[in-house]
Amino acid sequence: MTKGKQILFYSTLSVVGIYFLFLGLSNAKGFLAPFLTAIILALVVLPLSRKMERNHINRTYASLINTLLLFLLSLGFLVLLSLQVRSFINDWPKIEETMTPKVEQFKNFVFDHTPMTKNDLEQSDSGSGIPFVGSGSNRGKQALGFFSKSIGFIGTYLLTLIYIFFLLNYRKRFKEFLLRLFPDEKKKQVKEVVRKSAEVAQDYLLGKLILIGLLAVVYSIGLGFSGVSNFILVSIIAALLTLIPYVGNIIGLSLAMAFGYLTSGEMGVLIGVLITFTVSQFLESYVLQPYVVGDKVDLHPFTVIVVVVLGGALWGVIGMILAIPVMAIVAVIFQHIPPLQPFGFLFSRKKSSD
Structure with a gap:
C-alpha cells in the first residue's frame, strides 16, 4: 500500500471510528449520564467521607450519610424552586394584564412596518403547540407526556444517588481493579x-459550587433592589447556569430581563437588571473566579468551547455541565500516557516552545 493510500485509509478509519463513538455515546445517555454525574458528585463529597472515616465512622455509614446529604441538598433546592415557580404562576394574571397592551403595540408595529398581516399571525398561533392548551385530546397527550418525563426524571435521580453510595463505599475495590489492569512497574504512575484526576475534579467542582452560592447572593441583592419579581428563583437559576461556560451567563441575563420586564413592564427594572449583571460579571471575572475557582482546570479556552458544544449536542444541558470536569480528567490521563501526550498538550493551556 502506497503512502497516500495509507493516509487515506487511516483517515477514513478515524472519521468512521469517531462517528460511531459519538453515536454510541449519544445512544448510551440513559446509562452514562447518571453514572458520570454520580462519579463527579461522589468526588465532591469524597473529602468529607474520608474525614468521617478518620473519625472512626464505618465506611458504609459514612457513604450513606454523604449520599443522604446530597439527597437533602438537592431536595431542598427542588422545593425552593417549586415554591418560586408557584409564586410565578400566581403572578401570571398580573403579568398578562401588564404585558397585553405592550404585546398589542408590538403587533401593530409589526403590521405597520412588515409585510406580515393579522391572518398570518393567526395561522401561526393556531399551529403553535403550547403545553396544556388546545383540544382535550392534545391536553391529555401532553399531560401523559409530562407525567412520563417526571417519572423518568425521578427514576434517574434515585439511580444517581444509588450510584453515589456504591462508588463511595467500594471506591478502594474500584481503585484496586484499575491497578490490576497494569503491570507492577506502572502501578505508581x-x-x-x-490522584490527580480526582483532585482536578474536586477542586473545580467545589470551587464552582462556592462561586454559584456567592453569585446567587449577589444576584438576589441586585435583582431584589431592582424590583424583579421572583428574584430568588431568577438568582438561583442564573447562578446555576454559570456551570455552562459562556452560554450560561447570557441565558441567565435573558431570563432576568424577561422575568423583570414581564412582571412590571417598567424600563427601570431592565436597567437595574443590566447593572446587576454587569457588576456581577465584573466580580465573577476579576474577584470571585480567580480566588475561589482559580486555575483548577488546565484546559485551553478553545477546548472548553468545543467540549461544551459537543456535550450539549450529545446529552443536552447535563452534557454541557459534565463536559469540563470530564474533559479535565481526560486531559490528565492523556498527559501521563506517552503516545497521547501531544493531545494532552493540545487540550491544555501550556505555551508552545516557539
Whole structure:
C-alpha cells in the first residue's frame, strides 16, 4: 500500500471510528449520564467521607450519610424552586394584564412596518403547540407526556444517588481493579493519574459550587433592589447556569430581563437588571473566579468551547455541565500516557516552545 493510500485509509478509519463513538455515546445517555454525574458528585463529597472515616465512622455509614446529604441538598433546592415557580404562576394574571397592551403595540408595529398581516399571525398561533392548551385530546397527550418525563426524571435521580453510595463505599475495590489492569512497574504512575484526576475534579467542582452560592447572593441583592419579581428563583437559576461556560451567563441575563420586564413592564427594572449583571460579571471575572475557582482546570479556552458544544449536542444541558470536569480528567490521563501526550498538550493551556 502506497503512502497516500495509507493516509487515506487511516483517515477514513478515524472519521468512521469517531462517528460511531459519538453515536454510541449519544445512544448510551440513559446509562452514562447518571453514572458520570454520580462519579463527579461522589468526588465532591469524597473529602468529607474520608474525614468521617478518620473519625472512626464505618465506611458504609459514612457513604450513606454523604449520599443522604446530597439527597437533602438537592431536595431542598427542588422545593425552593417549586415554591418560586408557584409564586410565578400566581403572578401570571398580573403579568398578562401588564404585558397585553405592550404585546398589542408590538403587533401593530409589526403590521405597520412588515409585510406580515393579522391572518398570518393567526395561522401561526393556531399551529403553535403550547403545553396544556388546545383540544382535550392534545391536553391529555401532553399531560401523559409530562407525567412520563417526571417519572423518568425521578427514576434517574434515585439511580444517581444509588450510584453515589456504591462508588463511595467500594471506591478502594474500584481503585484496586484499575491497578490490576497494569503491570507492577506502572502501578505508581497509575496511582498518580488517579490522584490527580480526582483532585482536578474536586477542586473545580467545589470551587464552582462556592462561586454559584456567592453569585446567587449577589444576584438576589441586585435583582431584589431592582424590583424583579421572583428574584430568588431568577438568582438561583442564573447562578446555576454559570456551570455552562459562556452560554450560561447570557441565558441567565435573558431570563432576568424577561422575568423583570414581564412582571412590571417598567424600563427601570431592565436597567437595574443590566447593572446587576454587569457588576456581577465584573466580580465573577476579576474577584470571585480567580480566588475561589482559580486555575483548577488546565484546559485551553478553545477546548472548553468545543467540549461544551459537543456535550450539549450529545446529552443536552447535563452534557454541557459534565463536559469540563470530564474533559479535565481526560486531559490528565492523556498527559501521563506517552503516545497521547501531544493531545494532552493540545487540550491544555501550556505555551508552545516557539
